[in-house]
Every structure is written in structure tokens, then in C-alpha cells.
Amino acid sequence: MRIGLKQCAWERAGDGLLLVCDPSRVIELGDPEGQVERLLTVLRDHPGTAAELRATLAAGGDEVTLDELADALEALDGLRILCDPDRSADRDRAGRDFSNLAFFDLFASLERSDADLLARVRGAHVLQLGAGGLGSSVLQSLAGLGVGRITILDDDVVEPRNLARQFLYREADLGTPKVDRAAAWVRANNPAIDVRTVRRWITGPADLADLLPGVDVVVAGIDQGEHIDAWVNAACVAAGVPHVRGGMTGSQLIYYSVDPGRSACVACRVRAYGDGREVAATALNPAAVTAQRLSAGVPSLNRANGPAAALVGSLVAFEALRYLTGYEPPYVAGAEVLIDIAGGCQQRREAWPRDPGCPVCAP
Known part of the structure; x- marks a missing residue:
């Protein structure tokens, strides 16, 4: 060397x-x-x-x-x-990967070069659950990073209200399946990516089990059923696949991840603090837990606009990139970060206690 x-x-x-x-x-x-x-x-x-x-x-x-x-x-x-000059990439000849290599150079070492980190991305398989607001933002980042294989799952069609925050779609796409248009966008942006689509409604962990073999990380931005986060958590923990989740509730954005075998999981959090609206977790203190319980009586409304979807989507994409490359450890494994849109987008991180008796991750 x-x-x-x-x-x-x-x-x-x-x-x-x-x-x-x-x-x-x-x-x-x-x-x-x-x-x-x-x-x-x-x-x-x-x-x-x-x-x-x-x-x-x-x-x-x-x-x-x-x-x-x-x-x-x-x-x-x-x-x-x-x-190691012999292992470092020549960015001037990298074409579309110039910026990716420049970013990875910040975290490269003698053991792991910028080219090594990029190779991990190119060899990765990401399962994207949902091609809505969060999914659209994350998918654009994954395509820009050059993730080698992406499987997109969604069962919705493009609607007029989607266009304010889901920038994969145009008015001409109204009424067409989101997965088809999202896959077409990725192929047009980066033909080297192997994109596959699944039109499926998730009704339990079993609906995800056949999709997880060979997947490196799952990105979840899907709202299909009251218990979707518990189902995704159970399927991913059983398969040993990390998953990253993002969303919005009221004026707060949230994202978290679960690293099976290493971090607390969603079920640990629910056992410690109650479920409330699982996707809309809040700061883990007594008043916030009460507020979360009361929020179950407030009609659910997707309030995410374009900037909100882009902000939480970029944070979710960074967490997925941590799992794919290890450029730094996962930041929200067994924890959640809340971003207060009404407070200058200030962030706070709340760790979950790992439950040694958790029926999902303890075994």
C-alpha cells in the first residue's frame, strides 16, 4: 500500500x-x-x-x-x-459520480477509499416502500447516488394533490400507477440502475417477506393501514434487514431507523411508551406520550408540502447511505429525530430503550 x-x-x-x-x-x-x-x-x-x-x-x-x-x-x-493514491478514484474522469466521490473522500481512509464507498452503493439493493412524498424525495437521492438495484412498492395511482410534493410526477401522469412512473423516472435519470416494481397493498409482515432476501436496507414512507410500521418492523427484524422510516405529523417531521440485532426496534418503543399513532411518534416524555394518545382522536391529515417532504427525505436518504456504506454509524438506529417546522426546523434526538423481553427483536 x-x-x-x-x-x-x-x-x-x-x-x-x-x-x-x-x-x-x-x-x-x-x-x-x-x-x-x-x-x-x-x-x-x-x-x-x-x-x-x-x-x-x-x-x-x-x-x-x-x-x-x-x-x-x-x-x-x-x-x-x-x-492510498493507487486506490483513490480519479474524480475528473468520474462523470456523473464526481460529487459522490468528492463526498466520500471526506470519509475515506487507508482501509476504505472513496472508490470503495462508491462501489458499495453500486452493489446495493434498496427496497423502497411507498412512492409518495417521502418516497419521491428519497428515490431521487438513491438514483443520484447510483444505487445498483431499487425495488419500488406502492399500490396508488398519481392524483392531483400529489403534484405539490411528489416531484417524480407530472400532470400527464395523473391516473397512472405511481410505481410505473417512478421507475420510468429512475431509468431516465440513471439507466445503469436495475429498477423493479411491485404493486401491492401491505396487510401484514408476510406481504414483505418475499421481497427482503438480498435487500441491504428498506426505506419506508408508506401509509397502508393503521399498523404498517409494526408490520414493516416485524418483517425487517425477522429478515435481519435494517429499515429507515420517515414521516410527518402536525408541524413535526420524524425519522428513525432499526438495525436488527444492534438497536431497539419499533416494538421496543411501543412496549415502553404505547403505540398511539405509530408513524407519528413524539418526544419520549410523559406529557408527549399523553399528547400522542390524545392525538388518536384527531383526524389524520397529510400536511407535508414540497419542502417538508424534501427535508425529511434527504435525512432518510442519509441514514440509508450510512447503512449502505458505513461512512459513519447509523444516527437514528433505535432512536427518533423530530424536526419542529414551527420552530425554525430545530431537531432533537430521542433514543428508545431496548426491551430485553421484546417479542420481535429479543429472539
Whole structure:
């Protein structure tokens, strides 16, 4: 493995260095004797194996052992500033994946290059439940990311009221099945994606079981029956497939995910706090739980407009991307994030307690 430095800039500040690779993050490195700066310079100008780097340093007067160099490289790699030039992608020749590779570069390391992360996306299979407001937004992101295979499930047709927030569809699509038009949009955007469609109404976990083999993550934005979230949770946990859910209730957006075997599941949350309107979970405190119970008596109304669907859809897509690539750990596994549209879109995260006696995930 050759070891080099990502595109960085630094300057001395007293006895240390201020280094920037990611413009949003400044890294402070102690360097009273200048050895760190000389190592960074070698990594930038002369990428090579550990033995080659050691020889280059020695030629400049810095004698270090391979163990000492390995420790220094491990520390720098933990800051995500190193790369293997032979495994890093050539973004200038990447075409449609230029931005994806530029994003992955922020999280790449010696072990996992930007090209490796992109390859995980291209080899992934996502099951998208629902092609409505949330589904439309997420599907556009999945197509842009280049997910290799997408299965879309929905049983609705395009209606006039959909057009305000479901930007996959046009007036000419009114009355046609959503899955057909959504699949056509994906194929037109990225012909390399293998898109399959399922027109089906979900009546229980069994209606999903045959779709889950080979799926890497499920994205749920579907409103089919009062217990849809419990059914999706039961099917995905049984199959060991993570799922991400998003939605809106009143003036709050919500999204969460379940990582089977690692996080609490929806049933854990229900056993701890009651079900209420399962898709419309609220902050986990006594007053909010009471409010959730009372909300069952308020008629359900989909109030999501275009910006709301796009906002929660992008957050759901990011969580799905975490599962697909591991660029960072899932953020809402066994937890929910609520976004208060009436409060400047402020967010808060509430973790669920894992129930050791949960009939769904404990076995």
C-alpha cells in the first residue's frame, strides 16, 4: 500500500500546526520540533509504502523506526487525512459520480477509499416502500447516488394533490400507477440502475417477506393501514434487514431507523411508551406520550408540502447511505429525530430503550 496525503493546507501556529482538509473542520496538531510538518510534506510530495516513507524521512534527517512511523500514520489516518493514491478514484474522469466521490473522500481512509464507498452503493439493493412524498424525495437521492438495484412498492395511482410534493410526477401522469412512473423516472435519470416494481397493498409482515432476501436496507414512507410500521418492523427484524422510516405529523417531521440485532426496534418503543399513532411518534416524555394518545382522536391529515417532504427525505436518504456504506454509524438506529417546522426546523434526538423481553427483536 502506498500512503499519501489528501488535499490539505496547513500553517504553523506557535508550537503546532493548523491543518484543513475539510473546510468545516480545523485540525490542531502539536509539533514543537517540526517533525509532523516534515512528515506531512513527505506524504504530500512523495507518497509511498511505509518503508519508502521512512527512507525519505531519513534522507531529510528524520530517523524513525517503522513502529514509530506506523503509530504516526495510524493517528493521521484516524483524522481522515490520508489516502492510498493507487486506490483513490480519479474524480475528473468520474462523470456523473464526481460529487459522490468528492463526498466520500471526506470519509475515506487507508482501509476504505472513496472508490470503495462508491462501489458499495453500486452493489446495493434498496427496497423502497411507498412512492409518495417521502418516497419521491428519497428515490431521487438513491438514483443520484447510483444505487445498483431499487425495488419500488406502492399500490396508488398519481392524483392531483400529489403534484405539490411528489416531484417524480407530472400532470400527464395523473391516473397512472405511481410505481410505473417512478421507475420510468429512475431509468431516465440513471439507466445503469436495475429498477423493479411491485404493486401491492401491505396487510401484514408476510406481504414483505418475499421481497427482503438480498435487500441491504428498506426505506419506508408508506401509509397502508393503521399498523404498517409494526408490520414493516416485524418483517425487517425477522429478515435481519435494517429499515429507515420517515414521516410527518402536525408541524413535526420524524425519522428513525432499526438495525436488527444492534438497536431497539419499533416494538421496543411501543412496549415502553404505547403505540398511539405509530408513524407519528413524539418526544419520549410523559406529557408527549399523553399528547400522542390524545392525538388518536384527531383526524389524520397529510400536511407535508414540497419542502417538508424534501427535508425529511434527504435525512432518510442519509441514514440509508450510512447503512449502505458505513461512512459513519447509523444516527437514528433505535432512536427518533423530530424536526419542529414551527420552530425554525430545530431537531432533537430521542433514543428508545431496548426491551430485553421484546417479542420481535429479543429472539
